[in-house]
Amino acid sequence: MVFGKNVIIYDLDETLYGKNKEFSDLLDKTMAETLVYDLGLKMSVQEAKELVTKSYKMYRDGGEIFYRDYGIDNKDLFKAYHLRKPVEKIIPYDNLIDKIEKIPADQYIFTASDRYASEKILKHLGLFEFFKDKYYSVEDFGVFKKNKSAKVYEDFCKKINANPHDAIFVDDSYSNLKFAKEAGMTTVKIYYNNNSSGDKEYIDYAYKGIESFFDDILSLKIA
Numbered sequence: 001m002v003f004g005k006n007v008i009i010y011d012l013d014e015t016l017y018g019k020n021k022e023f024s025d026l027l028d029k030t031m032a033e034t035l036v037y038d039l040g041l042k043m044s045v046q047e048a049k050e051l052v053t054k055s056y057k058m059y060r061d062g063g064e065i066f067y068r069d070y071g072i073d074n075k076d077l078f079k080a081y082h083l084r085k086p087v088e089k090i091i092p093y094d095n096l097i098d099k100i101e102k103i104p105a106d107q108y109i110f111t112a113s114d115r116y117a118s119e120k121i122l123k124h125l126g127l128f129e130f131f132k133d134k135y136y137s138v139e140d141f142g143v144f145k146k147n148k149s150a151k152v153y154e155d156f157c158k159k160i161n162a163n164p165h166d167a168i169f170v171d172d173s174y175s176n177l178k179f180a181k182e183a184g185m186t187t188v189k190i191y192y193n194n195n196s197s198g199d200k201e202y203i204d205y206a207y208k209g210i211e212s213f214f215d216d217i218l219s220l221k222i223a
């Protein structure tokens with residue numbers, strides 16, 4: 001057990017690998033290229049990229065401005081963007097699998113990447129063999145986001161046959177953790193610069209990077 005729970009569910013992007021300014025910037029550019037080259041948006045890649053960055057800041061979703069104001073379909077962008085996602089540029093942590101294999105809990109992944117990209121990411125991180133039957137995408141639940149309601153967390157727990165009250169959800173995004181908590185899960189926030197979770201009652205634990213979470217639960221053998 002970890003924190004008295006038998007199940008841990010991890011977010012994938014910027015949770016099982018670190019946050020990196022250059023990579024975030026590259027993802028914004030990739031989304032802009034998808035919009036212009038694949039979906040026919042009539043503007044320059046540079047203009048689209050500025051709007052993607054603005055959309056992330058405003059809505060925590062780089063596509064939201066385009067769904068609202070430019071007639072872009074959420075599903076089309078979701079699919080086309082993940083085909084272009086530059087997975088090979090992700091910098092993996094060293095030997096993360098050695099720690100994961102020692103964690104005394106059933107472990108799963110729930111990601112907002114699609115299945116195609118998440119398989120590539122897991123292979124790139126050296127985690128595919130471990131998680132191959134234990135990772136799920138939002139698309140497995142008929143949605144594109146996991147920060148819209150608690151229902152998708154309840155559905156996830158049903159899918160893996162777990163009680164939400166026996167599960168920990170680990171994510172770098174507050175908007176996801178809020179709904180995981182609403183579903184009854186214990187929440188772990190992964191942060192990179194400053195821990196800003198102090199005033200948020202729906203955050204149970206906060207760690208600077210996933211490695212510090214693993215080191216803590218492995219060294220303390222919290223049960």
Ligand SMILES: [Mg+2]
Pocket residue numbers: 011012013014015171172173
């Ligand atoms: Mg994330």
